[in-house]
Amino acid sequence: MKGRLYLILIFLFLIIIVINIPIFAHKVNIFTYVEGNKVYTENYFSDGTKCVSSKMEIFDNQGNKWLEGLTDQEGNFSFEIPQEEGDLKIVLTASMGHRAECIIRADELRNTTGLVQENLKEPTSKESTESILVYKMGEENKVVSPEISSQNLKEVQLLIENILDEKLTPVMREIKKSQEDKISPTEIIGGIGYIFGIFGIIAYFLNRKK
Amino acid sequence: MHISEGILSAPVLVAGASLTATAVGYGLKKMAYKQMPKVAILSSVFFVASLIHVPIGPSSVHLILNGIIGLLLGWAAFPAILVALAFQAILFQFGGPTTLGVNTFTMAFPAIICFYLFNRGIKGKNNFFALTLAFICGFLSVLLSGIMVATALVFTGELFMQVAKLILIAHLPVMILEGVLTVFCVGFLRKVRPEILDLDA
Incomplete structure (x- = not known):
């Protein structure tokens, strides 16, 4: 009887998983691309919700804050590439303790602007x-x-x-x-397996103590 | 309600980690061998619940289910939630290794509070009274978690009332939903297996 109830419970939440197959992680993401002499970022929670008016901070490679701003109504934020060489670190702080980081490498920044700019300016x-x-x-x-x-x-x-x-x-x-x-179903079922395994190990050691 | 890496200051992280370590130790000591499968199952339930988004309200929120977990596990809720959160951090990058202590405490401590407040009541003779308590339990656990997250964030310089308001408004649908879920769970268990609700913490 007891075993049966547990089986029912397991079955129930397996059903929940299957119903919710298109599941998203609960965190924030930054997507960046460089175009011309500007860096564009799109910021969203992983279920697709835009991060509206969230704080964006840009740091240079020495870790100094170079720019700070808020995302717009679409969750976008763009800024001009600074003159100095070096990587840029973008930090997004969304509401309720969510945070994401993203690094744009220096060569990524220069590749798109470098050639064109040189030809035009000099x-x-x-x-x-x-x-x-x-x-x-x-x-x-x-x-x-x-x-x-x-x-x-x-x-x-x-x-x-x-x-x-x-x-x-x-x-x-x-x-x-x-x-x-x-998140793939494999990861979810794998995670559940790990949890059972860990409690199995705990049970094993508790049992040995007796 | 997972707090991400790199937001909290070191003292908050250390405080959270040490509180959680103590409580997990106590929980493991209290955990009866017989309870093991139940703890494992509810730990996986918690693990999966965070993936279920509630698409109502202004922000991105998900189920937490710490009310029912506290109600059924007592102090064993601490190890259960710790393990589940650890795997969420590893597999899905919810929260992270350094914030594990704080995140566990913000979700498991309300579970314990709910256990002490409602464990007696939901076993009572009066069905309606017990189910009402179950709803309050589900509702209150999320509310308390929200307040605890807001408290943790205060030390990062955010204004308590502002964050708390934001979190509570965003989680209002979750609170109601969890209240209803807790009612169903408790109602079902009362009918089918009332002894599962019997716990001496």
Whole structure:
């Protein structure tokens, strides 16, 4: 009779698990991406609820606070990449004792801005610009004056950036989705197994004492 | 209601850990060999309950079920909740290893309080009275946990009333739901196996 009741109880909460298969962890997540010279972050609880007006803090690699702000109504927060080199640490403090951390590596920050910025800000020597253009438009064998070419370069860059942004949006979404750590039923059942095992061990030692 | 890593200051963490260690020791000493399967099952119930989200209300909240666990386990609730929280921290990153002590205490201590307040009452002859007490037990355990979390967060510089209000408003649906669940559990056990409610802590 006693055994049967326990069986019923186990069965009951196994049913609960099955009903609730799309289960999410109870914690907060930060999803970051770098675009242009800005870092964008999206912040959400793992069941998808946005972290509205939660505190964001950005630290540099020496651990000094560099920026502080609140997320907007959509749980988003963005900021411009600082001039200094080094990793950035993003800390999100949501309500009721939830906190998440995320580190953006320095090369990640520089990769996206570095090349473009250099080309735009420091006007390259005539030769190099020309060679780029000749390389690009080589087939047409056109001679382009450096002034126009640098303008063209800017436009081309903008165009590429826009197209890339557009094309990458679904990829970003996929990545974000895969980053949300959903809890698999294996983990849940495994956890239950571990708990029974641990109490089994405790029972074993209590039994030996007797 | 799990407090994440890196929020609380060291004194709070140490205080929580030592209180929990003492209570777990006492709980293990009190735990009868016969009670073992019950403790294991309720520990797993706690482990799973935190994964069940209550999609009502302004924030992201989940079941806790510490009321019914305290009612059925007494002091053994401490080891049960500690083990469950440890696995939640390892497998799901709810809370974390350093906050384990504080988190265990904020959830298990209300369970003990509920045990002492209601254990006699729910075994009484009057069915309606017993079930009313069961509801209050489920409701109160979450309420007390919320107050304890708010107390722990006060030392991080947040204002007590502000945090407490936030937590309590967010958990109001959970409190009611747990009250109802506790009523069903107690009602069922009273009918089917009343001796399971018999515990001398």
